[in-house]
Amino acid sequence: MTRPFTPYPFSPRHYPGEVPPLVDGRDPVTxxxxxxxxxxxxxxxxxxxxxxxxxxxxxxxxxxxxxxxxxxxxxxxxxxxxxxxxxxxxxxxxxxPWTGGRSFYRDAEVFRFAMHQDDEQSLPxxxxxxxxxxxxxxxxxxxxxxxxxxxxxxxxxxxxxxxxxxxxxxxxxxxxxxxxxxxxxxxxxxxxxxxxxxxxxxxxxxLTGTTYEGRYVIVDIELDSARATERLAYFDPPSNPGSTVLVHKQPDNVWRIDYQLRDDEDPDAAVKPENVMPRVQSVLDSMGETGAWSPIWITVYKANALTLxxxxxxxxxxxxxxxxxxxxxxxxxxxxxxxxxxxxxxxxxxxxxxxxxPGLLDSYSDERVFAARENLSYGMKSTEFMAPPSFAFDLMRTAVLGLAEKHAAVRPLINPRQTHAIAYVKSPLGEAVGRAVGNADDDAFSRGPAPGTVLPECRLREPAGDGTSKAIHLTDLLAPGFTALRFGADLAQDDAWRQLQRTLDQQRIPFRAITLVSGDASGASTAPCVVDPGGHLHGMLDAKPGTVYLIRPDGHVLARWCNGSAAATQRALNAALTI
CATH class of the missing domain: 3.50.50.60 (FAD/NAD(P)-binding domain)
Known part of the structure; x- marks a missing residue:
């Protein structure tokens, strides 16, 4: 049962347009x-x-x-x-929050995926x-x-x-x-x-790249349902034969329903309420949703894979x-x-x-153009499966969906390839730092995030100042600046790290060095130590006493050393900031 259009359950504040004081038609403040x-x-x-x-x-x-x-x-x-x-x-x-989703071919479930989630994570x-x-x-x-x-x-x-x-x-x-x-x-x-x-x-x-001909109608509706939050994809469902439907649950009983238009459908006619309502009702019927609902928003989307x-x-x-x-x-x-x-x-x-x-800004372009091309590559693969651009792609998709229910080997082809953090494997920033400090030490690591990779998450404990400690996560330690993770307490190195901190403070370079120890080995340093209780972070980062990871303000690894020092850290920072 449908109800008339309802507004979004949200009332935005509205702001007036104001011109600053001008001198000869120009804002005098640069x-x-x-x-x-x-x-x-x-x-x-x-x-x-x-x-x-x-x-x-x-x-x-x-x-x-x-x-x-x-x-x-x-x-x-x-x-x-x-x-x-x-x-x-x-x-x-x-x-x-959600952790995965399911895909259906006609009336059968053919694929289920789960994104990475374990007890170490602080965020869904x-x-x-x-x-x-x-x-x-x-x-x-x-x-x-x-x-x-x-x-x-x-x-x-x-x-x-x-x-x-x-x-x-x-x-x-x-x-x-x-x-x-x-x-x-x-x-x-x-x-x-x-x-x-x-x-x-x-x-x-x-912008250059690929524009796809296939179009999707996007419909937001209000529907009160206890269904779990997950990504739902329906291929060739009874409600939309020959195409695809995506369903997402949002807060405040709002649901997003995307359905693909067939090649012979007129996009202008497709978004008219009299054509949308029966289609949405058919989707909800096939899902077993029997509650009353009302439309909120209707529009058309066309996939593009383009970049500067x-x-x-x-x-x-x-x-x-x-x-x-x-x-x-x-x-x-x-x-x-x-x-x-x-x-x-x-x-x-x-x-x-x-x-x-200013050369540092060129590394922004290099890194994020690389990331865009990675994202476009994954997005194009997903688009070509969700909305086949040719007869050959459509034939391939039909074959995969038909086999997937009984043949697990083909199911990964249905994977929507959800977004993930991009590693800057060929960053000019990393190359400049590598030239300044040498790359040989990095080659000695058998695992762990290489330079350019986002730091993983891990549970830790931090001294609370009253003899106790509190549970934290590794990402809690990343302030808006550079962070050096020192593994293992070493009294002989503490003075050099304190001097580095003073030098960088004078240069107004935001920086913090943090000492991490496994178990109860915090007594061998004059610096406060964060505890890796079970040594899990040490294992993930292949870290031993003396290991140093230098982290960028955006959480990517800038450099790492099996046997690091304050001096090497300073050289890396100088190289990054003068690229």
Whole structure:
């Protein structure tokens, strides 16, 4: 049974458009960073910069957070980033965690997958949460940093001019003013303004890659159901013969239903309520959902696998959908953009604060273009299975689905290849550090995260100061700066590490060295020690007394040594910041 259209269970705040005081039509204040686009990527970047004391201005065309059905799946990697930014609690309280999903062919289950989850993890592998809720949690934190983050609502960029001496001049228009253009100068401009990026067009840049012909109708509905949260995929179901249906449960009794249109269907007609309602009802009937429901939102989606060749163009950088468009299958869109902001945030902050050369920003482009191509590769494979682009792909999919129920060997071909953290295996940053400190020691490791890889999670115990200890996780130790993990307490090395800390403090380089010991071996150092009770982290990182892992502000390994030292750590940091 259907009910009339209902609104989303969310009431956004609305903000007026305001023009700053102008002199001859120009804002006289030069901004260190102007971020064009106030969605999840832009706000994540602003928060990352604020953690380093860097001021920014967010320029947003709308008057509130987004409406409608957009990103809904946030990965563990994105949650780790939000954790470092101090905003993860709201996501965990509101979002619906899930660990896997099931795929069906007609009326038979043919594949079941589970994402990595064990007792060492502090965060779920995935949560479902609507983008308007994502943006609201981020905006709440942005407003808590009003001294560092300025938001210009209802303001559009209409032009950009890069200056030979550096920086750029933006031309803007603000709704509600006299509609006259005004200008703003910024040392750095970051385009986070989405798939139809104004900045990208103004610079004459084009996305390249693959656009798929297949289209999906996306329908959000309100339905009260006790069904567990998981990813559900239906291939050739009775409700949508010959195509595919995806179903995700969201908070507040909102459900996302995506179904593929056949080649002979008119997309304009397909989104009309009279054509959508029977289709959705058929999906719910096949799932055994008998409750009353009402539609909230209807739109059409087309898969793209596109990217810019470079994400830095002079004083202008690109992130999120302005830099790349990734198919929704595998939930890499918003998550890859949040990873962009995390990578760019610490590097741009170091440059603005004068502790790194602008060349560090080229490594942002190199690393995140590499990540985009990895994401596009996985996304294209998933898209070609979900919406076969040719007769040959369709034939292959039909064969796989037909065999999967009884033949386990073919089931992995149905895997949706969920998003995962990308290792920067060919990073110029890693190469520069390798040249400075040598790579021979890294080759001595038999396991553990190599340089460029995200640090894994692990449970630890930290002294509480009263003779007791408290349970923590490894990611709790990562402050917004560089972190050196020293394995094994060594009194002879403590003075050198303290001197390194003083030197880096004087250079305003954010850094912290942490000593980790297994069991109760904390008495051999004058520095506070974090305890790895069962030695699990030591095993995962192939760490022995003397081992040092140097971690970047974004949680990726910068360097590692079997027998590390404060001096080697300083050389690595110098190489990274002067690349």
């Amino acid at each position: 901004r260190p960073v102007a971020i064009v686009g106030g969605g999840p990527v832009g706000m994540t970047l602003a928060l990352a910069l604020a953690r380093q004391g860097v001021r920014s201005v967010l320029i947003e065309a709308d008057d509130s957070v987004c409406t409608g059905s957009r990103a809904i799946c946030i990965s563990r990697r994105s949650l780790e980033i939000f954790k470092r930014l101090g905003v993860v609690d709201g996501f965990l309280q509101k979002g619906l 592998p995935m949560i479902n949460i609507a983008q308007y809720q994502i943006e609201q949690f981020l905006l709440d934190e942005v407003e808590r940093h009003a001294d560092l983050i300025e938001v210009r609502w209802q303001t559009r960029v209409t032009g950009i001019e890069q200056r030979p001496e550096g920086g750029a001049m933006l031309t803007l228009r603000t709704a509600g003013s006299d509609d006259s253009a005004w200008r703003m100068r910024a040392d750095w401009v970051v385009a986070c303004d989405g798939g139809r990026s104004t900045i990208r067009d103004a610079l004459g840049l084009k 060749e470079r994400y830095r163009h002079g004083s202008v950088l690109f992130a999120g959908d302005a830099a790349h468009l990734v198919p929704i299958f595998g939930v890499r869109g918003a998550n890859s953009g949040i990873d962009d902001a995390d990578n760019l945030g610490w590097k741009l902050g170091c440059v603005v604060n004068g502790i790194a050369s």
